[in-house]
Amino acid sequence: MTGANAPYGSLSWRGASLAAKEINAAGGVLGHKIELVRGDSQCTPVEGVLGLQRMISSDHIQFVLGDICSSATLAYEPIVENAKVLLINAASSDPTITYKAGVGGYKWTFRNYPTDEQRAGIVLKYASEQRHLHKIAILSVDNDYGRGAIALSKKFFQRYGITVVSEDYFQASTTEFLPELNKIKSSGAQAILMYGYAASSRLVARQMLESGLAGKIALIGNGDFTNPQTIKAAPSVLNGAIEAAAWSPDYDSARSKSFVHDYEAAYGGEVPQVHAFTHWETINLLAAAIRKAGSVDPAAVKQALAGISFDGATGVVKFDNHDQADLPMILYQVENGKPVIKGVFRTAVVYPKP
Amino acid sequence: MLQNLFTDGLVIGSVYALVSVGMTVILGVLGQINFAHGEYYMAGAFAAWWAIDRLGLSYMASIPLTILIVGILSLAIGYAVMQRLVDVSFDAGIIATLGVSLLLQNTATLIFGGTYQIFDGGWLEPMRVFGEDIAQQRVLIFLVTLVVFGALEWLVRKSTFGKQMRAVSQNVECCHVLGVDVRRVVLITFILGTTLAALSGVMTAPITINIYGAMGEAITLKSFAVIVMGGMGSIGGTLVAGWVLGIMESLVAAYVGLQFRDAVAFALLVMVLMWRPSGFFSTKARY
Numbered sequence: 001m002t003g004a005n006a007p008y009g010s011l012s013w014r015g016a017s018l019a020a021k022e023i024n025a026a027g028g029v030l031g032h033k034i035e036l037v038r039g040d041s042q043c044t045p046v047e048g049v050l051g052l053q054r055m056i057s058s059d060h061i062q063f064v065l066g067d068i069c070s071s072a073t074l075a076y077e078p079i080v081e082n083a084k085v086l087l088i089n090a091a092s093s094d095p096t097i098t099y100k101a102g103v104g105g106y107k108w109t110f111r112n113y114p115t116d117e118q119r120a121g122i123v124l125k126y127a128s129e130q131r132h133l134h135k136i137a138i139l140s141v142d143n144d145y146g147r148g149a150i151a152l153s154k155k156f157f158q159r160y161g162i163t164v165v166s167e168d169y170f171q172a173s174t175t176e177f178l179p180e181l182n183k184i185k186s187s188g189a190q191a192i193l194m195y196g197y198a199a200s201s202r203l204v205a206r207q208m209l210e211s212g213l214a215g216k217i218a219l220i221g222n223g224d225f226t227n228p229q230t231i232k233a234a235p236s237v238l239n240g241a242i243e244a245a246a247w248s249p250d251y252d253s254a255r256s257k258s259f260v261h262d263y264e265a266a267y268g269g270e271v272p273q274v275h276a277f278t279h280w281e282t283i284n285l286l287a288a289a290i291r292k293a294g295s296v297d298p299a300a301v302k303q304a305l306a307g308i309s310f311d312g313a314t315g316v317v318k319f320d321n322h323d324q325a326d327l328p329m330i331l332y333q334v335e336n337g338k339p340v341i342k343g344v345f346r347t348a349v350v351y352p353k354p
Numbered sequence: 355m356l357q358n359l360f361t362d363g364l365v366i367g368s369v370y371a372l373v374s375v376g377m378t379v380i381l382g383v384l385g386q387i388n389f390a391h392g393e394y395y396m397a398g399a400f401a402a403w404w405a406i407d408r409l410g411l412s413y414m415a416s417i418p419l420t421i422l423i424v425g426i427l428s429l430a431i432g433y434a435v436m437q438r439l440v441d442v443s444f445d446a447g448i449i450a451t452l453g454v455s456l457l458l459q460n461t462a463t464l465i466f467g468g469t470y471q472i473f474d475g476g477w478l479e480p481m482r483v484f485g486e487d488i489a490q491q492r493v494l495i496f497l498v499t500l501v502v503f504g505a506l507e508w509l510v511r512k513s514t515f516g517k518q519m520r521a522v523s524q525n526v527e528c529c530h531v532l533g534v535d536v537r538r539v540v541l542i543t544f545i546l547g548t549t550l551a552a553l554s555g556v557m558t559a560p561i562t563i564n565i566y567g568a569m570g571e572a573i574t575l576k577s578f579a580v581i582v583m584g585g586m587g588s589i590g591g592t593l594v595a596g597w598v599l600g601i602m603e604s605l606v607a608a609y610v611g612l613q614f615r616d617a618v619a620f621a622l623l624v625m626v627l628m629w630r631p632s633g634f635f636s637t638k639a640r641y
């Protein structure tokens with residue numbers, strides 16, 4: 001992939017290549033070697049569809065992993081459907097991709113990556129069940145990301161017994177939050193549900209410190225809360241902050257540790273990031289499905305994948321009737337100024353009625 | 355709650371007033387809007403960040419050093435650009451100061467990088483004032499603003515230099531005839547105005563925390579709105595206009611919606627231009 005998101009493309013490629021190399025070195029799958037080809041989507045549906053069609057017609061691919069960007073993945077779904085090529089996504093988080101898959105329509109699209117909806121649910125599940133935070137104030141960035149994440153969170157409020165005391169959206173450029181924080185302070189909220197960027201998180205954290213909210217109201221959601229730079233802005237406020245991640249190199253499981261070790265050995269000590277991991281894991285998942293099917297025929301592999309139970313690095317991977325992997329996420333909580341892994345959590349997705 | 359909103363608004367308004375008053379004195383004397391004004395605010399924040407993060411100075415020590423650094427910077431820009439703007443057309447002034455703005459923003463990005471730097475300093479622990487929690491830094495900003503405005507009023511009304519400033523703002527030609535060194539008055543006024551913006555930058559940096567090259571842009575635009583509301587060139591008017599804007603922003607953020615906060619300045623500006631085009635304190639009104 002080229003363009004602004006280019007690094008994610010090459011990291012994914014590294015993860016996938018490592019998996020293919022390992023599998024081929026061990027004799028391949030059912031006697032076949034895995035051969036990877038790549039196309040450049042530039043993170044756009046237009047370029048992505050052109051690349052995918054070229055790969056289908058001239059490279060005769062049977063399976064495709066992609067895209068990183070949700071908008072491109074959405075455009076691939078009808079194409080793989082017509083071409084009868086199996087698409088396994090390993091990096092797009094837009095929930096609608098699998099709303100439209102499985103019983104939702106497209107039969108050839110699977111996703112082995114947690115969605116924004118699962119992320120929103122898992123954060124609220126942990127906040128409610130483990131931390132007993134039930135009264136929350138919403139304070140999110142005023143764009144697709146912030147408003148989208150809150151819309152998804154709302155699907156879980158009833159399930160986890162959460163009441164909302166206030167709801168506000170801010171411009172990414174806003175530097176003054178005190179009036180809002182004062183309002184939240186007098187509302188009796190136990191937590192602020194925030195989806196935003198690191199710069200705003202630092203401002204909110206610092207102004208929470210100013211208004212005497214440190215240790216009284218927790219920050220939950222997503223906004224680089226576990227980033228050392230954010231924590232440094234106001235450690236006493238960030239203590240107790242909650243954030244979820246699809247994977248992280250310091251996650252403690254035998255499979256995860258051995259991947260980190262092999263990846264570092266293969267790429268000169270480079271620490272793998274989440275996309276490298278998910279593409280490595282998904283190639284292995286595909287190989288397992290091919291073995292289970294006993295055939296490389298995409299239709300047979302699709303059947304096998306739908307019923308698979310795969311021992312992944314963060315837990316067992318199974319697909320629901322929308323062909324969405326029911327994946328756990330790693331939950332981070334800031335404790336004594338450091339992000340601490342509190343384990344992996346899952347939540348069930350409620351699909352919209354067609 | 356309401357009391358809180360007023361105190362928050364007063365403090366933020368004080369910041370606006372402190373930056374804007376520099377713009378308004380430069381406008382008064384030179385007859386030009388300094389569209390690079392926010393960049394001196396940015397330079398102040400960066401200079402203090404540099405002193406604390408790179409030189410290891412305390413926040414207290416970084417304040418005078420910041421004033422010195424920005425003073426030298428504006429001396430250079432004053433010589434190279436601002437002195438040439440006496441008695442030239444208004445559009446030449448806009449182009450020149452916008453050019454300086456781009457130059458300063460990009461120089462900062464070139465030196466310190468395009469990412470956010472994080473300001474580590476100031477006194478953020480809350481203290482109780484009239485039964486409300488407020489950061490010591492904010493109390494300090496409010497007090498410094500009162501002192502600065504008191505000093506400025508005295509300077510302009512009572513001192514010899516203030517008389518020269520007022521003379522230059524009224525009639526440049528007569529000043530030449532009477533032997534007032536116009537270029538010197540312009541230069542000193544410019545340095546005074548920009549170092550006040552820098553002072554505001556270093557005072558608010560502990561609160562705004564993210565330091566980056568383009569951080570002054572929004573400040574320039576808001577300052578422009580404040581000086582128009584305050585009546586272009588009026589010192590007391592600027593203070594009141596800053597406070598009104600700060601309080602209005604707080605009220606709108608709390609009761610209407612946080613996302614409308616940055617629209618308040620321009621909505622107020624439009625209203626003032628419609629009904630009181632010469633500022634709040636003007637006797638001229640448009641009905």
